[in-house]
Amino acid sequence: MAPLIPFNKPFFAGKELHYIAQAVTLGNISGDGDFARRCVEVMQQRFQVHKILLTPSCTAALELSAMLLELQPGDEVIMPSYTFVSTANAFARMGAKPVFVDIRPDTLNMDERLVEQAITEKTKAIVPVHYAGVGCEMDLILTIADKYGLRVIEDAAQGVNAQYQNQYLGSLGDLGCYSFHETKNFICGEGGAICLNSEEFVDRAHVLRDKGTNRQAFFQGLVDKYTWCDIGSSFVLSELNCAFLYAQLEMFDEINQKRQQIYEFYRKNLQPLEEAQLLRLPRIPEDCVSNHHMFYILLPSKTVRDGLLAHLKEQQIHAVFHYIPLHTSPVGQTWGYREGDLPVTEQCASCLLRLPFYYEITPEEQQRVVCEIEKFLITNVSQSLLPDSLQLKTDFQRPLDTP
C-alpha cells in the first residue's frame, strides 16, 4: 500500500516551542503581551494596515466587525453563498440577513457585477471573501460601497499576505479579517486578527474586544479606573498562541515561496488535462498576487468529482471538496433561499476538488496525485466536455494569467 498523502499537515517553522517557552518565562500568558505586540508590528508594517488587533479566530474577528457596525435586526449584508459559515454567522447573529450573490466561474469570488442589483434600503455592508487567497475585484466593490454609503468587511481568512493591485488583502475595506487556523498559510492552532483600516473604529474595537471595558485606556493611563462601558465580549488571543504565530510570521517569504512552488507544480502538470477539457484549473487575475492558499480543480460533473474523490481515497490520497453553499443549508433556507437560486455557486461547489497542499508535500507526492487524477479521468471520462457554466467566460474585464 502506498503511503498516505494527507490533505493538510500543519507546518512548524521551527522556533514555536522556543517562543512559547519564552512567553512562559516572561510570566504573561494572557493577551496583548510582548508576543502580541511583536506579531502586530510585523503585520501592520508589512500589510500597511492602520491597526491590527489579534483575536482568537477569524470567526471572532468577523463577529467583532458585525458588532462594530452596530447592525440591527432586519439589516442586510451582501456576501457570497460559496463561503465558510462564519462569514454569514457573524452577521446573522446580530439579526441581519445575509443576501447571497453568485460567484464568478474564474476565481470563484463573489461576482462584483451582481452586487449593485442586490442592494436595497436595508443594505448596510458588503462582505467580499477572497477565496483561495485570490483577491476579489475590490476596485468595483469599493466604488459601489462608496456610492451607496455601505461598509466593506473583507473576509481575508484565506488571504493573509496576498495582494490586490499592490495592496494587501484585509487592508482595502473598512475592516478586514484574518485567520491563523491550522489549515491556513500562517498558523497558531486557532487564531485570527481584525484589520482596522482607519482610526474610526479603533477605540470601540478595543472596548468590545476587552469584555466591553475601557481596560485598554486604563493600561495606557488615560483613565484612572476601568469600567463596563459597552456590550462587548472576550476577543483577545492568548500570548501562547501569539508566541507560536510569531515564529510563523518570521517565515513569511519562505512559506509563500514554497506554496507557490507547490501551486505551480500542480498547475503545470495538470495543464494537459485542462487542454483535453477533462478538468478546469484555477485562475489568478493579473492584478492579484496570490498567497497560494490552496489548489482546486473543477471536474465536468458531480459524478466525476465524487468518483475521482473515491478513487484518490483508495490510493491513499486525501483530496476534499469544499463548501456546501450556504443558501442551500438548513439555515440559509429559513431566509427563503432554494437550490437553483445561485447556479454558478451550486455548479462549482458540486464539481470542485481540493488537492493535498501543505508546506512539506514533495514533488514525488504531488506527481502521484497528478498521475492518479490522470489515470482516473482518462479511463472513466470519455468525451465529457466541461459544461458551459464552467467554461472561462471572456466577458470579464480582468485579464487572467495564462498558463
Ligand SMILES: *Cc1c(COP(=O)(O)O)cnc(C)c1O
Ligand atoms: C477559515 C475561514 C474562516 C474561519 O476562520 P477561523 O479562524 O477558523 O474562525 C472564515 N472565513 C473563511 C473564508 C475561511 O476560510
